[in-house]
Amino acid sequence: MALAKFDVSKKVPISRAKIGDESQRWKNVTLKAMGGSEELSFPVMQASTVNEVRVMLAEVLGEDLSKIELYEKKGCQMKRLRNHEEVPTKVLVKGIKNFARKVEIYPHPFVVLGAGHLGLRQALHWQKIGQDFILFDRKSKIGGNAWNGIANKTSKLQSEGAHYQLDYDVSDGVERLLPFNKYSFWPSRDDILGHFHDVVTEYNLWPHMVMSTQIMDIEIIPEPKGAHERMKAYKVKHLHVGDRFQGQQDATQNALAEFSGQTLGMGEAMASCMAFYPGALASPHRKTFPGEDIFGGQVGYGFNDEFDYTKTTGQNGIVIGMGAFAVENIRTVMENNSGKFYIIARHHNLLLPRMLSWYVNQSRMPPPAAVILRAMEPMYKYYGKDPWSYHSVMTNADRSVASIKQYTRWGIGDIYFLGVFYGKVETVEGQLKRLKRRMAVITSGRVIKDIDHVIKTLGFDSDFGIDKINHTKKHVGYWPDGDYRRWVASDQSAIDASRFGGTAISPYAALCAYWGTHFMHYPEDGKRLLEAKILAENVAKPEVGAAAYMFEPRVAATVQVAYGSSVPEMGDWQASNDAFKKTSMWAVCPPERFLEECEKDWFHYCRKFKEFGDDREFPPYPYTLDWTFDLLRQEEEDGIQFAVKGGQLTKEQADELRESNIGKFEQRCGEAK
Ligand SMILES: Cc1cc2nc3c(=O)[nH]c(=O)nc-3n(C[C@H](O)[C@H](O)[C@H](O)COP(=O)(O)OP(=O)(O)OC[C@H]3O[C@@H](n4cnc5c(N)ncnc54)[C@H](O)[C@@H]3O)c2cc1C
Incomplete structure (x- = not known):
């Protein structure tokens, strides 16, 4: 396995050495490995002792402290330096051959939970660096809950295909990415599953994958007395569940309840490190509204092909909820030439026009909310509402700064706005109180008549069972109870920021795969981060459907900043990953072509509305x-x-x-x- 190089151009990462009063001057110390030619220079405070430098070297390079000795050359003599002495500026080091950081070597393979986008990306990373691993997923097919349990067969990606690719990897460059003529700007569910399948086959991940297998529990096996802590291990208890969960929305807690006490099909695997990617959309909210039995039309959930959209042609309906799934459902009913659809939502939620999603995703630095809101204005003219006036927006008098806070993820798309312009879509503020025969009664008192369909998109909970199998009391950053050898991550289900980093998951998937592994390879960095107490903590909040791994968006942002700013290699990697957002987007999804495609789709829908009798001149594409x-x-x-x-x-x-x-x-x- 390749050794990570100690970066001599930087200060030693968060050295634990107590190196004197902050007001003292720094001095540069140059170390040379005895018998070698390699040198390492770094700044320390004037009064730093020999022992402090020895300890720091042992920790950062993963070497045995007792073997490290420091010497100073005095004429033709070599003087061994004693621990309490102040470290001189030129030092010879015995006990270290070179200054490359040693990757920790563990006795057992690593384990990935989840064969969705994030889990597969982690598997790909480990395959590329030669790390042995096993991946478990309770479903029989790859693609995760998102594409195997929630998406409809008509579902499409809302963000751009360029940044939804498994082998999105700054170290491979743009050549590995699928161009738009092979993988659409907005790929369908089957395109995405096909792409995942191709990558898993190309990188030969199949032999590592154990599908149809639910992880039921993780037992921590401490290292034997006196042994190195790398000997600590995890006993992964897993159960073969056959086809039970394929094509279902599911969550670990449901599976735990269903199979509790079962021993047939149970197995165990030992792991030295683990990465958990259970997804954010584990359990859909389900609710029966009063009057569903007398409504007389179709009532169903807007995911996993539970709703028959072909029946909406020429008919009216309501969609309950106004997140990304509502946008997806509006697009689908419009494609089926439906009549008018009403969105029932507590508040109007901000939606992101396609060009803005592209803009955010290609930006090296997250664009400010104020810029995004201003850029929404041309599209919102069709919606008849000022985006700055939304309940989710906080801004100042001259609208120069802003922040946006919403309890849903971004719904992205242009068709919603066009639907409003053509009078085919209307947002109604309030909650559904009850259904009557072909009618919906809203809490505001409004009654929506002559409707035939009710589509429910009520949101999702994350997976509380993941906390259970990990026996997590609280999350410290991405680590259950601060254990840096277990990494748990997922995408976010809400928005709360004054700058927006992206709507597409691949850059984040690449980041997770790399960052999680860093601490497994260099556990000393994990320890130092914990000692510095700069990682935010989180406990499960059942009242808002959030397991302990699901941080609120603002807190999640501070966790990322803490990881990125505390370990120089990780910060550097993040910077190159951010820069790759632009390079990759411009190479695979250039602005001119993307705009052209957005316009094409816009006028395609205009023609559809015309066929349905609206003879108005087509509204120009606003960008x-x-x-x-x-x-x-x-x-x-x-x-x-x-x-x-x-x-x-x-x-x-x-x-x-x-x-x-x-x-x-x-x-x-x-x-x-
Ligand atoms: C219709 C739709 C459109 C979307 N559009 C976009 C978009 O445009 N852009 C974007 O970035 N994202 C989009 N998303 C969000 C999508 O959820 C994420 O992009 C991503 O697919 C999530 O992947 P994941 O690996 O985190 O989780 P998931 O896909 O949820 O996979 C988690 C996996 O973990 C497995 N698992 C969990 N617990 C256990 C256990 N105990 N034992 C064994 N296996 C377990 C599950 O079976 C599942 O297969 C969309 C989602 C949907 C449904």
Whole structure:
């Protein structure tokens, strides 16, 4: 296995050495491995002792402290330095051959839970670096709960296909990514499952995968007395469940309840480290509303093909809820040439037009909410509402700063806005009180008449059973009870931020695969992070459907910042992953082509509405190339201002950069036209 190189250009990561009063000066210490030529220089405080440097070396490089000795050359003599002495500026080190960090070697394979996007991405990472692993999933097919238990056969990705690819990996570059002529800008459920299948086959992950197998419990087996802590292990108790969970929405707690006490089909595997990717959409909320029995039309849930959309042609209905699934359901009924559909929601939720999803996902630095809200305005004209006036928006008088907080994930799409323009979609604020025959009574007192369909999209809980099998009391960052050899992560189910990092999961999947592994390979970094107490903690909150691994979005953001800023290698990797967002998007999904495709879809729906008797002139697509490049210019300016504030650029350098950028977008825009 490759050894990670100690980066000599940086300060030692969060050294535990008590190196004196902060006001003292730093000095540079250069270490040279005895018998080798490699040198390592790093700053320490003036009064740092020999022992502090020995301890730091042992921890950071994963070496045995008792074998490390420091020497100083005095003329032609070598003087062994004693622990209490102040460390000199030039030191020879005995007991270390080179300054490469040692990857921890464990006795057992690693285990992945979940064969959804995140779990498969982790498996791919471990396969690429030669780490032995076993992946368990209770479903018989890969693709996860998202694509094997929730999506409809008509479902499509809402964000861009460019950033929903398993082998999205900055170290492989853009060549590995599927271009838009092979994998659509908005791939369907089957496209996605086909892509997952191809990647798993290409990288030969199948021999590592144990499908139809539910993880029932994790027993922590401490290391034997006196043994190194790498000998600590996890006994993974698993149960063969056959086809029971394929094509179902499910959660570990349901499976635990159903199979409790069963011994037939039970097995055990030993693991040294584990990564859990159980998903955020584990249990759909189900509720029977008063009057469903007398409604007389179709009442069902808007996922997993539970609803027959073909029956909506020419008929009216309601969709309960206004998150990403409501958007998906509106698109589907419109494709079936439905009549009018009403969205019933406590509040109007902000939805993201496609061009804005593209913009956010290609941005190196998360764009500010104020920029996003301003960019929503052209599309929201069709909706007849000012995006700044939404309950979820907090802003100042001149709307120069803003934050957005919503209890749903972003619903992305243009068709919803077009549907409102054509009078085919209406959002009704309130809750469904009861159904009557072909009618819906809303808590506001409004009665919606002449409806034939009720589609329920009521939200999802995360998987409380994951806390149970891990025996988790609280999460410390992504670690159950602060155990840095178990990593639990999922996407977010809500929005709360003043900057937005992305709507597509692949960059995050790559980050998780790399970050989780880092602490398994370099456990000392995990220990130091815990000692520094900078990771946010979280407990399960059943009242909002959140297991302990599901942080509130703002807290989740602080956890990511803590990981990224505390370990230099991880921060560097994150920076290159962020930069790859732009490179990959522009290579696979360039703005001109993406805009063209958005327009094509827009006018396709306009023609559909015309066929259904609306003779109005087609409304223009609200975004243009000039508009797009103007937004991109704002992104560059935002980046420049951020760098000036952070001291990475002087004012003069910033002006130079602006100067060199002038004309860049105009030229591209001109060429595209
Ligand atoms: C219709 C639809 C559209 C979407 N559109 C987008 C989009 O446009 N962009 C985007 O980024 N995301 C989108 N998503 C979100 C999607 O959920 C995520 O992108 C991603 O697929 C989640 O993957 P995951 O691996 O985290 O979880 P999941 O897909 O939920 O997989 C978790 C897996 O873990 C397994 N598991 C859990 N517990 C156990 C256990 N104890 N033992 C064994 N196995 C277990 C489950 O069986 C499951 O297979 C969409 C989702 C849906 C349903």
